[in-house]
Amino acid sequence: MTASPTPRYRVAVVGGGPAGSVCALTLARQGMQAVLLIEAGDYTQFRIGESLPPSANPLLHELGLAPAFLEQGHAPCHGSCSYWGSAQRGYNDALMDPLGHGWHLDRARFNRLLAAQAQQAGAELRMLTTLASSAPAGSGGFYLQLETDHQQSTVHADFVVDASGARAVFARQRGSRKLDTLPLVCLAMRFAPPADFPQSGLTHLEAVEHGWWYAAHLPDASLLLTFYSDAATVKALRLQHPERWLSALAAAPNTARLAGDSAPLAMEVLSFPAPSYRLDRLHGADWIAIGDAACAYDPITSQGIVKAISNGITAAQTIHERASAACANGIAEDYRRYLVMRNTYYNWEQRWPNAPFWRRLQQNSLDQPMMQLSSL
Numbered sequence: 261m262t263a264s265p266t267p268r269y270r271v272a273v274v275g276g277g278p279a280g281s282v283c284a285l286t287l288a289r290q291g292m293q294a295v296l297l298i299e300a301g302d303y304t305q306f307r308i309g310e311s312l313p314p315s316a317n318p319l320l321h322e323l324g325l326a327p328a329f330l331e332q333g334h335a336p337c338h339g340s341c342s343y344w345g346s347a348q349r350g351y352n353d354a355l356m357d358p359l360g361h362g363w364h365l366d367r368a369r370f371n372r373l374l375a376a377q378a379q380q381a382g383a384e385l386r387m388l389t390t391l392a393s394s395a396p397a398g399s400g401g402f403y404l405q406l407e408t409d410h411q412q413s414t415v416h417a418d419f420v421v422d423a424s425g426a427r428a429v430f431a432r433q434r435g436s437r438k439l440d441t442l443p444l445v446c447l448a449m450r451f452a453p454p455a456d457f458p459q460s461g462l463t464h465l466e467a468v469e470h471g472w473w474y475a476a477h478l479p480d481a482s483l484l485l486t487f488y489s490d491a492a493t494v495k496a497l498r499l500q501h502p503e504r505w506l507s508a509l510a511a512a513p514n515t516a517r518l519a520g521d522s523a524p525l526a527m528e529v530l531s532f533p534a535p536s537y538r539l540d541r542l543h544g545a546d547w548i549a550i551g552d553a554a555c556a557y558d559p560i561t562s563q564g565i566v567k568a569i570s571n572g573i574t575a576a577q578t579i580h581e582r583a584s585a586a587c588a589n590g591i592a593e594d595y596r597r598y599l600v601m602r603n604t605y606y607n608w609e610q611r612w613p614n615a616p617f618w619r620r621l622q623q624n625s626l627d628q629p630m631m632q633l634s635s636l
């Protein structure tokens with residue numbers, strides 16, 4: 261009996277989040293055959309990261325996804341309301357934004373839409389499949405070892421796009437390392453508001469001594485409340501315990517008022533690492549990293565999904581033109597601009613100069629330039 265030949269793909273995209281799905285979709289739409297999209301999950305689990313700013317609207321139009329997106333019933337977000345830098349409430353209103361309003365997503369549903377669109381365009385989607393290991397093929401490209409619950413297989417890809425998010429699984433197998441890591445942690449709980457509870461349609465932010473609170477109403481009418489701090493503060497204050505987390509909530513006057521009589525859906529604090537970083541090497545011969553595999557932005561910016569979609573589009577175009585270095589340089593340049601923005605946000609808050617959280621974040625930014633407030 262002869263062994264069957266190793267399946268061969270022009271491009272394998274590792275990770276079916278926004279970056280990977282949009283890259284596979286764009287490649288397939290450009291007419292590229294044999295595009296493989298490999299996704300470890302199956303889009304049924306709750307996913308954090310739901311604020312989509314107005315700048316996503318033109319991207320969804322460009323991709324021809326606006327009608328399907330609107331059908332999904334995500335919740336409009338009309339701006340943000342923040343207590344940052346002072347106890348006074350500040351508004352950032354989407355009313356005057358020429359790009360329209362933003363969105364609070366059902367994130368799992370949104371991710372599923374993007375992957376399904378890539379599949380419809382002709383990419384092969386393998387869900388519940390994980391990239392375990394990889395090795396350069398002598399003839400160019402890579403051999404990828406894939407795993408499901410019940411089997412292992414090998415494919416050959418002429419080019420690999422690492423869109424595996426914070427795991428950066430393929431790029432790290434090529435020797436890339438994470439730099440500039442800022443170990444932020446997100447501690448989340450979901451609440452059921454009372455039936456007559458008014459839904460503001462705004463994103464809520466409140467800075468407090470040990471970090472900052474973020475809240476959004478999700479499309480299923482639940483209220484998502486999250487607390488962001490650094491790993492050392494979370495450990496010192498034992499904030500991963502529901503009773504400690506709820507005490508911290510009670511001490512944040514504006515977020516506690518927003519939560520009102522809402523009841524937790526479960527007495528469990530969900531914990532998500534939310535580090536910022538960039539890879540030291542974003543591309544190599546026959547591969548590139550995009551989205552959070554390449555670099556991750558602090559969730560305070562709400563720019564991660566837009567960055568992932570933009571990277572996916574640009575990477576597909578540059579793969580076509582064999583110009584991945586240009587795409588990687590663009591990602592690195594955007595990251596430098598992001599650092600300036602992040603440092604500016606965190607340095608606006610000067611009420612707790614001795615609190616370890618703010619000291620660490622502001623210390624981290626000492627070597628980085630800040631934006632002039634007037635240029636924001």
Ligand SMILES: Cc1cc2nc3c(=O)[nH]c(=O)nc-3n(C[C@H](O)[C@H](O)[C@H](O)COP(=O)(O)OP(=O)(O)OC[C@H]3O[C@@H](n4cnc5c(N)ncnc54)[C@H](O)[C@@H]3O)c2cc1C
Nearest residue numbers: 275277278279300309310311391424425551552564565568
């Ligand atoms: C707590 C938190 C809150 C956030 N909030 C926001 C927000 O409100 N707005 C915003 O714009 N951004 C937010 N972000 C950032 C945003 O979620 C990311 O920037 C965005 O998801 C990046 O998309 P991506 O496709 O690059 O990676 P991901 O969305 O992480 O997708 C990577 C995919 O790769 C898959 N994968 C991983 N390893 C493998 C493997 N070995 N084999 C196969 N598949 C694999 C994963 O299952 C996943 O589906 C937040 C991030 C965090 C951590």
